[in-house]
Amino acid sequence: MTKISTSVGDGGETHQRAEGDARVLTTNHGMPIGDNQNSLKSGARGPTLLEDFVLREKIFHFDHERIPERIVHARGSGAHGVFEATDDISDLSKAAVFRKGETTEVFVRFSTVAGGAGSVDTPRDVRGFAVKFYTTEGNWDLVGNNIPVFFIQDAIKFPDLVHAVKMEADRAYPQAGSAHDTFWDWASLMPESTHMLMWAMSDRTLPRSLRMMEGFGVHTFRLVNAEGKVSFVKFHWKPRLGLQSTIWDEALKLQAADNDYHRRDLWEAIDTGAFPQWDLGIQVFDQAFAEAQPYDVLDATKLIPEDDVPVRIIGTLTLNRNPDNFFAETEQVAFLPTNIVPGIDFSNDPLLQGRLFSYLDTQNSRLGTTNFHQIPINAPRCPFGNFQRDGKMQTQVPKGRANYEPNSLADHGEDGGPRESAERGFATANALTGPDEQGDKLRVRAELFADHYSQARLFYHSQTKAEQAHIASSFVFELSKVGVLDQVPPRMVANLRNVDEDLAKRVADGLGIEVPDAAAPARAPVKMGASDALSIHKNMKDTLEGRVVGILFTDGSDGGAIDAIVAAIEAEKGKAVLVAPKVGGAVLADGSKRKADGQLAGMPSQIFDAVAIIVSEDGCRSLLKEAAAIQFVMDAFGHLKAIGANDAARPLLEKAGVEPDKGVTMLDKRFVAAAKRRYYDREPGLRTLA
Numbered sequence: 001m002t003k004i005s006t007s008v009g010d011g012g013e014t015h016q017r018a019e020g021d022a023r024v025l026t027t028n029h030g031m032p033i034g035d036n037q038n039s040l041k042s043g044a045r046g047p048t049l050l051e052d053f054v055l056r057e058k059i060f061h062f063d064h065e066r067i068p069e070r071i072v073h074a075r076g077s078g079a080h081g082v083f084e085a086t087d088d089i090s091d092l093s094k095a096a097v098f099r100k101g102e103t104t105e106v107f108v109r110f111s112t113v114a115g116g117a118g119s120v121d122t123p124r125d126v127r128g129f130a131v132k133f134y135t136t137e138g139n140w141d142l143v144g145n146n147i148p149v150f151f152i153q154d155a156i157k158f159p160d161l162v163h164a165v166k167m168e169a170d171r172a173y174p175q176a177g178s179a180h181d182t183f184w185d186w187a188s189l190m191p192e193s194t195h196m197l198m199w200a201m202s203d204r205t206l207p208r209s210l211r212m213m214e215g216f217g218v219h220t221f222r223l224v225n226a227e228g229k230v231s232f233v234k235f236h237w238k239p240r241l242g243l244q245s246t247i248w249d250e251a252l253k254l255q256a257a258d259n260d261y262h263r264r265d266l267w268e269a270i271d272t273g274a275f276p277q278w279d280l281g282i283q284v285f286d287q288a289f290a291e292a293q294p295y296d297v298l299d300a301t302k303l304i305p306e307d308d309v310p311v312r313i314i315g316t317l318t319l320n321r322n323p324d325n326f327f328a329e330t331e332q333v334a335f336l337p338t339n340i341v342p343g344i345d346f347s348n349d350p351l352l353q354g355r356l357f358s359y360l361d362t363q364n365s366r367l368g369t370t371n372f373h374q375i376p377i378n379a380p381r382c383p384f385g386n387f388q389r390d391g392k393m394q395t396q397v398p399k400g401r402a403n404y405e406p407n408s409l410a411d412h413g414e415d416g417g418p419r420e421s422a423e424r425g426f427a428t429a430n431a432l433t434g435p436d437e438q439g440d441k442l443r444v445r446a447e448l449f450a451d452h453y454s455q456a457r458l459f460y461h462s463q464t465k466a467e468q469a470h471i472a473s474s475f476v477f478e479l480s481k482v483g484v485l486d487q488v489p490p491r492m493v494a495n496l497r498n499v500d501e502d503l504a505k506r507v508a509d510g511l512g513i514e515v516p517d518a519a520a521p522a523r524a525p526v527k528m529g530a531s532d533a534l535s536i537h538k539n540m541k542d543t544l545e546g547r548v549v550g551i552l553f554t555d556g557s558d559g560g561a562i563d564a565i566v567a568a569i570e571a572e573k574g575k576a577v578l579v580a581p582k583v584g585g586a587v588l589a590d591g592s593k594r595k596a597d598g599q600l601a602g603m604p605s606q607i608f609d610a611v612a613i614i615v616s617e618d619g620c621r622s623l624l625k626e627a628a629a630i631q632f633v634m635d636a637f638g639h640l641k642a643i644g645a646n647d648a649a650r651p652l653l654e655k656a657g658v659e660p661d662k663g664v665t666m667l668d669k670r671f672v673a674a675a676k677r678r679y680y681d682r683e684p685g686l687r688t689l690a
């Protein structure tokens with residue numbers, strides 16, 4: 001019989017003991033432990049004895065629980081899932097993972113870049129979007145970001161970028177943010193970062209949810225078909241929930257409300273069966289196309305406009321299982337850009353080439369062994385084996401003598417081990433030899449890399465007016481945090497003059513400085529127009545799916561009205577969360593008690609996508625004296641969200657400064673329709689944007 005008995009020791013400590021066949025607590029070496037509450041002492045009040053190997057083993061292991069966090073992307077959240085190939089691209093790639101109908105297990109890790117492992121989820125930062133496909137031909141890791149371009153063109157600049165953006169070397173702040181001297185000093189001296197800075201200053205770096213952002217492989221890769229035909233490719237992840245970002249004030253307040261906002265959102269969605277999905281898209285092009293562009297396709301600070309090469313959807317990613325253990329899976333997962341499979345190949349992008357060295361190297365240091373590929377989250381799901389042997393933390397037990405080849409052991413009936421396969425093995429595809437892809441050894445950059453502004457301008461001109469205002473304001477905010485280095489803001493504005501004169505002027509005005517007389521030196525601009533795919537606002541979805549509506553109620557509220565609005569939200573696949581002044585709930589108009597999901601002071605409106613206020617007249621009167629209630633409504637309005645309110649709530653709306661507009665409705669069908677979107681038109685009346 002399995003039983004756990006509970007007793008109290010002489011000092012009042014609780015002992016839970018395994019009885020019968022209940023599982024017994026043991027040391028790491030399997031010895032059953034008799035007392036997990038008291039160390040071994042010389043007398044009840046005497047010193048603890050060195051002999052206590054149970055205590056020592058427990059403390060020893062605990063002392064070594066932490067491993068170095070990732071040098072970048074330290075804070076992340078992971079999930080298991082499946083990728084299904086939905087289109088036949090055998091004419092382009094022979095990779096098994098792309099065979100139409102093939103399903104492949106995946107593990108995905110989303111991350112911020114600059115902050116430490118314990119930092120917040122919602123700083124202004126790029127998000128990592130790393131996918132490990134456990135294919136039948138080995139692991140393919142698509143280690144991307146939520147932005148399709150990067151800060152630098154050459155890996156030799158990566159340590160400088162990371163040193164500049166992370167907390168400053170002497171004072172160790174700020175944590176998880178780029179708004180400080182060293183980052184902008186470096187960035188303003190690095191014109192190649194301008195295009196990426198435009199993205200970083202846009203709402204792309206403030207995603208509402210990890211489920212509502214795009215992912216990009218960034219570099220140009222190559223696809224190779226069974227005949228050896230090679231094409232260039234860019235990889236895209238398109239979220240089924242559409243794009244949605246927060247605004248800056250909201251992101252700041254989210255940091256205070258919930259450090260784990262994105263991690264919680266992802267976990268809860270998967271836990272409740274609302275599995276996030278992305279479509280995998282490819283942009284495919286050939287050497288002739290590459291040579292005809294005014295930018296270099298090997299330059300990671302450039303994208304290929306979707307208007308020039310449309311994205312073709314070839315598969316679907318579904319995240320359907322939370323990790324069983326954060327450390328074992330999300331922390332120990334090691335993504336490697338070098339993990340590719342036959343049918344996919346690298347390009348000569350000099351940033352990618354540097355990454356091919358960096359990850360394997362850092363993971364040896366982070367995970368402490370060259371055998372990190374044996375950790376279950378990293379191990380291929382297909383059979384794998386070779387003649388590499390031993391090393392720290394070797395967990396495999398290879399049998400026999402075959403630790404070399406060629407060998408003739410099989411001739412004597414021994415297992416001679418695996419062999420290379422010209423037919424199934426990876427073979428680097430022939431270079432598509434284009435201009436300057438061969439020649440003398442030179443520390444130089446290709447000529448077309450020198451245009452740092454044309455695509456930054458393309459990005460800016462593709463944004464809505466509201467998005468442009470956010471970009472200008474972000475530059476102002478970030479540069480306003482530059483302390484003693486007075487030369488930095490004008491230098492940045494001089495760079496921005498090459499992107500757009502109006503943007504440069506707005507940023508200078510916002511900072512209260514003069515626009516520098518001369519723009520930064522630049523190559524002659526290339527005209528690139530605009531592309532709707534680059535805007536978030538043009539790619540949002542009017543939907544409640546994946547969105548959360550907060551419903552504030554009080555004593556005396558109408559239970560029927562609450563039920564109706566909850567049902568209407570759930571019918572649209574949204575989630576309703578009940579908020580009351582006390583977490584125990586409130587006594588409704590009919591005398592029944594309704595429990596709340598959270599307490600008003602702990603559930604501010606920034607954690608919701610829209611809010612409904614269903615209060616009684618007395619309840620509203622008491623909320624008028626409650627700062628958290630006024631702030632709840634004021635922030636929902638200020639963060640451009642829909643507000644549905646019953647008549648009794650009007651005084652609260654007035655006190656919170658809510659002005660009537662399309663997003664402020666009664667609590668009927670109009671509210672459910674209004675809650676599906678945000679009200680960017682409201683913003684100019686609420687805050688001064690640059």
Ligand code: HEM
Pocket residue numbers: 069070071072073076109110111127128129130143144145149150154155158217218219300333334335351354355358359362363366
């Ligand atoms: C397009 C440019 C880049 C992208 C999209 C990118 C993306 C990522 C992502 C998503 C991660 C987190 C992986 C995880 O979740 O475990 C990561 C980690 C890392 N990246 Fe990059 N990165 C880029 C450029 C670089 C470059 C140029 C280098 C170095 C030359 C570099 C070095 C690293 C290192 C050392 C880690 C930590 C890996 C670990 O400890 O597991 N990255 N990067």
